[in-house]
Amino acid sequence: MTGNKLKRRDFIQISGTVALGSAFIFPFEKVLANETDKKKEKGFKLSRPRWIIYENGSYDLISEEIILKNCRPSINGQGVMPRNVFLGDSPKGKRIVYELPEGFLMLDLKTNNDSISIGAELSGFSRAPRWFHPISQAEVFGVNRFFKQGYGTGNECGVFPIPRLEGLSGNILTNEATWSHDSYLSFAFLGKNETIAIGNIDHSRFLHRSTIYNRIHQKGLVNQIIDDEKIFFESGMLLEDIKIDNEYIKLPELYFYTGNRAYETMLELAWKISEGTNARQSSITSYHWTGKTGEANSFEKIQTKIDYLHNLEPSIPLHSVIINKGYCKIGDWLEPNENWPGGLDRAAREIFKDGYRAGIWIAPFVVAEDSKLFKQHPDWTIKNYQDKPIPHSIDGEGTFYALDGSHPGFQKYLRKVFGELRKSGYIFYETAYMDWGLIDSWDIKRAKPGRTSVQVFHDVLQLIREEIGMGSMWMMDRTPYGAAIGYADIVRINKTLQSPEEWNDPAIQNMIKESYYSHYFNNIFWQNSPGEIFLSDSGGNLSENEILSLALWQGILGGAIGTNEELDKLDSKQLRFFRFLEPNKRQQNAYLPFWPDEDEIKVAVRVYKQNRSWGVLFFNDKDSSVERTFNIADLIEKDDTFVYGWYPEVPIAFGRLAEIRITLKPHQSRLFYFSENNEYPPGDLTLGGKESDGL
CATH class of the missing domain: 2.70.98 (Beta-galactosidase; Chain A, domain 5)
Structure with a gap:
């Protein structure tokens, strides 16, 4: 003292x-x-x-x-x-x-x-x-x-x-x-x-x-x-x-x-x-498309998708089209490979010309060992106390290092990267591997010591937000939650869903669990993203019922809606279903009346004030059939109401009910429309509560 x-x-x-x-x-x-x-x-x-x-x-x-x-x-x-x-x-x-x-x-x-x-x-x-x-x-x-x-x-x-x-x-x-x-x-x-x-x-x-x-x-x-x-x-x-x-x-x-x-x-x-x-809650609910991870990425593929969407009738009113990873060496973000003639500027212009937000994937805290950035600035990486760079990941794609957010040179470089991307027209950013930027300062040798790992992380988030502007949409993946509040508009809450496999695939089970239990902060801290929505089997082992159940569950919650499906390979029924999932621009959560219990059936309720009605989804994610009776009063704020079967079937009237009995096979779901006015679900109403011309 x-x-x-x-x-x-x-x-x-x-x-x-x-x-x-x-x-x-x-x-x-x-x-x-x-x-x-x-x-x-x-x-x-x-x-x-x-x-x-x-x-x-x-x-x-x-x-x-x-x-x-x-x-x-x-x-x-x-x-x-x-x-x-x-x-x-x-x-x-x-x-x-x-x-x-x-x-x-x-x-x-x-x-x-x-x-x-x-x-x-x-x-x-x-x-x-x-x-x-x-x-x-x-x-x-x-x-x-x-x-x-x-x-x-x-x-x-x-x-x-x-x-x-x-x-x-x-x-x-x-x-x-x-x-x-x-x-x-x-x-x-x-x-x-x-x-x-x-x-x-x-x-x-x-x-x-x-x-x-x-x-x-x-x-x-x-x-x-x-x-x-x-x-x-x-x-x-x-x-x-x-x-x-x-x-x-x-x-x-x-x-x-x-x-x-x-x-x-x-x-x-x-x-x-x-x-x-100061959580960000002013953004519109995202409705986006992104390329598949792990596939060859090119300007030609993006152009093909844009042309298809331009000519599609009725249209899919996406907000954003996102260029996924694979356009450059990890770390050399402003140096696209030969698959991008005209550079990233040209790609952003083509996306913007058709009325979409141009989006791009970037991992700000990651650098590949074979990148120009690492060869020129190995001193920007996280080091041990022997002053040696620490490999953060070594896999089939190569060796990767985490960058030190406290290093002035790295901060200056990031300002240049995000500033240039913003000037090129990108106003949607998906930043991945954000956890690489939040490493306990006790365990490493920082370029500028004296600040906690959270403070260093926030310094980087602040400079990124300054460069991309307050109006840009920012989606974070692989991120710590607490430190992201106030900067992220969207956060992926579950492990990456690459393509549909079997129902018990750990990534699918993780999505169901995380979207359910993390729902209490959806549209409060940010928009939760439960991952890409599957619209087709894509060579996996999911049944049509399972694909439908997962998509309805992801769609009704009120978070961001996105897919990486090859839209030009979908049939008219699948495209109509994706239009049905379109969110309302105004953020609105589903209510989970039985959270946190998981007894047999997950239940989500969506309110449509303009119609004095509700969408109610019953979702059986278990491996056995279930049968249960629910009181209407436990689902909505009414003792009884008029009940209709809803999408994907033709609406069926069940009359005014005080209780509803649900029987579901394994992995099956049923969507109902409750109406106070005894009116069938409007033909142009999406699950998100938006009136759409595409249905």
């Missing part, structure tokens, strides 16, 4: 009235849901758990069902060991000040209008710790399941039951009785009738991670029996040991939203995060 350190007396004065040797208890309160919440008529309510603070600096979070007991902050995985603890008031609740050997830590336990939160500040620290958790070692009670969000594109998210092992026997090493699950961006506890959703609202500086884990003890000699199992939770930030200016840092606030419905509670947290990160 230096001469300008904050003295203990001064810090305590900031803390307000001090109370030693006491505990503070704040009452549990119910609050009204946000007035804009569309399901408030269905009984959704937010509530605020109470804080209980103890004289030793530990605290509890108490809600109606869920309890987090004996919480305390930790630094680098160890609970803080304060010399002194001071309890006092803060503007929105109570404050705990810990006097530590390195300086002071202050926690504000706040009670807000619709939530509770923890604010944290460090003073007197010359460097930040590597990890800091404002809540750790919290013992968990009243929880049956938990939701975990994956790190980014394709990384597993979902709802998982909490294993209960007490009373089982066996060796803990062979039976894997101990477990731990990490969650990024958001996390949720799910009780019987209550959900607590947890997340930071600022992702511009630090990676946020929550972890739930167990600890067990065994007894016995021959048959070891688990007789004591406890569940714990922690949530914190990767600070990466950066230098702290003026020995003071205020950390992002950790929010806890509590509600009686899981989906709506997650929505509340998502909206709060979007406000704190």
Whole structure:
């Protein structure tokens, strides 16, 4: 600590009235849901758990069902060991000040209008710790399941039951009785009738991670029996040991939203995060075509597609046509190969002439070993502490390196690349392998140290957005989620779907799961892209029913709609189906009434206000037939309504129903049209709610 350190007396004065040797208890309160919440008529309510603070600096979070007991902050995985603890008031609740050997830590336990939160500040620290958790070692009670969000594109998210092992026997090493699950961006506890959703609202500086884990003890000699199992939770930030200016840092606030419905509670947290990160929500819903990955790419192929679309009647009103990878060596983005006579400028003009946004694929953080860029500037790559470039990937296509976002030369080069592409007319950018740009600064030697990996990542995102302009559409693939908010218009949420294989292909199963569980932030952080939509079998083993089910599921959710099909090889029925999937320009989500449950059938509901109607999709993604009856009141905000069978069959009227019985074979779906006015589905209405001349 230096001469300008904050003295203990001064810090305590900031803390307000001090109370030693006491505990503070704040009452549990119910609050009204946000007035804009569309399901408030269905009984959704937010509530605020109470804080209980103890004289030793530990605290509890108490809600109606869920309890987090004996919480305390930790630094680098160890609970803080304060010399002194001071309890006092803060503007929105109570404050705990810990006097530590390195300086002071202050926690504000706040009670807000619709939530509770923890604010944290460090003073007197010359460097930040590597990890800091404002809540750790919290013992968990009243929880049956938990939701975990994956790190980014394709990384597993979902709802998982909490294993209960007490009373089982066996060796803990062979039976894997101990477990731990990490969650990024958001996390949720799910009780019987209550959900607590947890997340930071600022992702511009630090990676946020929550972890739930167990600890067990065994007894016995021959048959070891688990007789004591406890569940714990922690949530914190990767600070990466950066230098702290003026020995003071205020950390992002950790929010806890509590509600009686899981989906709506997650929505509340998502909206709060979007406000704190300036998420982009102004773009039209994307409707695009892109070339297939791995196929030869050329100006001639693009020109053929443009000519076909120009002459097609009725037309397909795509917004964007995207040039996929393969037009240059990876890294030499402004030097297209011989398949692009006239360069990328000519291709952009041809796309633009027919009324489409010109789009292009680029991997800004990746460089191939055989590229000119790598040969001329190997010093721009990520290096180890021996100053040697670290190969990031070696495969059949070659050796590839990650570029260091902190290097001034690399930043200048990226400005030139995106600036030139924008001048050429490209206003849609698909940036891939974005995770290569977010590498823990602790593990590598940076050209310019002193910033966290998230800050370096944001520096690059900011310069890209400055060059492409605020009006350009930006789709990110293979990206970490938290750091992308505020820059991305679209994010691919699942692993790449190259071409249809069998139903149980991991990429297809990943798409179904990620699109379902990540739907709570669709059109809030960005438009979710569930990958390219299949319109034909293309030599795979998917049935016509399976192709239809996948496409309807991807289409009804309300995210970006895109395909890489050879449109000129599709028949009229397939083309009409793609027109039916056209999204509305105004972003609108489907509602998932039974999220996060996955019992037998996935259900998605789309509202068409202009027609006082709804599109309702029942989707059986399981390997066995299912039969189930649903109450209409559980699907829409009406006790009964007029029901019609919808696409792809000729609309059939079933009359006014209060419940609907659904029977589906494996991988089958059924789409219905619910009408308040007893009207058949309009012939020009798309699944996205747009009136189209092409149907």
